[in-house]
Amino acid sequence: MGKIAVKVDDLTVAYDYKPVIWDIDLKIPEGVLMAIVGPNGAGKSTLIKAILGILKPIAGSVTIFDKPYKKQRKHVAYVPQKGSVDWDFPTTALDVVMMGTYGDLGWIKRPGISEKKRALEALEKVGMLSFKSRQISQLSGGQQQRIFLARALVQDASIYFMDEPFQGVDATTEVAIINILKELRKAGKTVVVVHHDLQTVPEYFDWVTFLNVKKIATGPIKDIFNDDNLTKTYGINYKVSIQK
């Protein structure tokens, strides 16, 4: 592996007194497709949000390609959890995807023809072009997830953070999404995904981080995706179900 895309040092986040994530050191190499796994309450979403500056950490630092995150925003795209927004908001699928261009535009400037073109291309990539004028509340859960993915694709970033993109989507959408993620990796992008389904980890990803408040392990699937780390992370014996 070449460069380090994301470097996290001593990251600690607490909502009250109890730390949600504790002293996380993490190096994510460029070009990997990485899953963050861990039980509920392990701090997976918190880790991503802290890296992206949405949550303020108590301690620690984050660098993207050796520079502080704040200077590197343009290289980073984010796909929040689908449930984090109100889908009854009065807007269309295309309009949501256009939001991915707002970062480049900066303050006040309005999106124009070229931005619209980029948004349409992204919609096509996720197979949602025919839904572009659809009110977003009229979309199924899987379609909403694809819209969020398209919005991140529009940003044309180098690093993608995704919070449970497979949650509540059907098998077809899951395959469609994972194919796009694999395409991103092929194009040299780095993709970090909060993931829940341990069964599919070895099939979908090539890199994994085990998290349970502290970092348990991080590295290539083939080296560290084993019973030992699963047991350390989830606290129960996983021997039977996972390894094929």
Next chain:
Amino acid sequence: MDIAGYIQLVFSDYTLRTVTLGTAILGAVTGMLGSFAVLRKQSLLGDAISHAALPGIALAFLITGSKDSSVLLIGALVSGLIGTFWIRGITRKTHLKSDTALGLILSLFFGFGMLLLTFIQKQPNANQAGLDKYLFGQAATLVESDVWLMSFVTGLCLLVLLLFWKEFKILLFDKDYAQTLGFNTKFIDILITTFIVLAIVLGLQTVGVVLMSAILLAPAGAARQWTNSLGLMVFLAAMIGASAGVFGTAISASQDNLSTGPVIVLVALVFVLFSFVFSPRRGLLFKQLRLIRNRNDLELQKTLAFMYHIVEDHKDTSHPHAIKILNNFRGYSHKGLRKLVDKNYVNIDGDMWSLTPKGFEAAHNLYNQNQKND
């Protein structure tokens, strides 16, 4: 008084013209900003802000001794803003949810305001009368300078909305994402909240502390029913708010003893009620009609499919069968059968029915289609 006469009066009578213009502009600006409050699920914020403004009015009077509306409104603005930021502080720093924080601040400020008002009223000073108009509003006291002030704020608000449209939109829809794009969401948030407070404070003299939140929310609530576009919603809310102002003023002006503020609020609520029932996509009426139509269509299809099952094993597909056997089928009704006859799908002869070739064809297609969908 007829309508033409009234319109003439609006142009010739100073008070009526001022009040009509004032309430129209007020309705427009609160409608616009109310859309944002509603979409942020901060509907009750307006109620808390308007109540929080009361002690500011009383204190401004106590300090300056002036009853000039612009002086009092500055007091209202300051205490409204303090109330708002306390609400934000409480929700952020404690475990309390926003409804609790709103309720606490609303009653704390309103209670303090009432205390000050009664204190002022007990003072041996002839000047104190009339402060209580801010409780329930008194549109007739609007003067030209008030309308100018309202126009200025509305113009400023429009300008800011146009400039920061995309920032407002993304903040409303997905704040966290806006932040990752590099937008200062705190700034946008404070900007929009400040304008909401401004609009509310402007309306206190006309509508009063108690009813103010209604004209913030009602136009937005009505507008949401008619459109799925944010821009159109804000525009419609402004139009509905302005209409409520104009009609409300007209109704209260043409009747004796009808206070303008409450009438405006009631007119706005009539708009809401109308929109809830009659808007084509989200309205209750059309929703119900669509539901019934869909149910009837499905029942008809199912009945046809049932007939198809009976018929398909026979060599002659138009062989007649007893109507009685249809009674076993749940979706069957006499009305449905008549509709099938009207469509020329079924023939009825006495108490026997038979499928026509056209009906058989339709049922066959339906059957195949359902198989495919499964």
